[in-house]
Amino acid sequence: MQSSQSSWKDDLSCGIKGIDHQHQEIFARFDYFSEACDDSAGGKEVLALLEYLDNYTVVHFAEEEGILERSGYPELGPHRKQHRKFLDELARLRVQIIDDGPAHSGVQARKKGMRQWLVDHIVNVDSEYVAHVVGSLSIDGDQ
Numbered sequence: 461m462q463s464s465q466s467s468w469k470d471d472l473s474c475g476i477k478g479i480d481h482q483h484q485e486i487f488a489r490f491d492y493f494s495e496a497c498d499d500s501a502g503g504k505e506v507l508a509l510l511e512y513l514d515n516y517t518v519v520h521f522a523e524e525e526g527i528l529e530r531s532g533y534p535e536l537g538p539h540r541k542q543h544r545k546f547l548d549e550l551a552r553l554r555v556q557i558i559d560d561g562p563a564h565s566g567v568q569a570r571k572k573g574m575r576q577w578l579v580d581h582i583v584n585v586d587s588e589y590v591a592h593v594v595g596s597l598s599i600d601g602d603q
């Protein structure tokens with residue numbers, strides 16, 4: 461499956477290329493999932509796309525936390541908790557889709573909230589570590 465970058469906006473860029481690429485991939489996978497819900501795709505297809513999103517989100521969070529750990533980032537603990545919260549929400553969303561179906565208003569509301577969480581997390585929380593990581597690990601924006 462090819463990634464689209466349809467809902468990615470440049471103002472979500474944190475300035476570290478590798479991280480930006482991963483964030484774009486999360487948004488692309490979120491869009492696939494979200495559009496399947498909106499198109500009234502079957503529950504099986506929606507759940508497969510949710511898993512596709514979940515798998516990559518786990519990879520990104522682990523890589524990001526690894527970078528924060530290597531750089532000695534002091535806010536790693538709270539940051540990790542935020543990631544955990546999002547993964548818990550994904551698990552709740554999965555149960556909700558199984559119980560109520562993808563078109564249910566509760567599913568739509570949770571989905572909308574989770575997309576907003578991603579934006580807020582990238583803009584307000586991920587952005588906080590950039591200067592520290594770039595300074596500590598001697599990486600530049602191209603990595």
Ligand SMILES: [Fe+2]
Pocket residue numbers: 524539543581585586
């Ligand atoms: Fe993060």
Ligand SMILES: [Fe+2]
Pocket residue numbers: 483520524582586
């Ligand atoms: Fe991130």
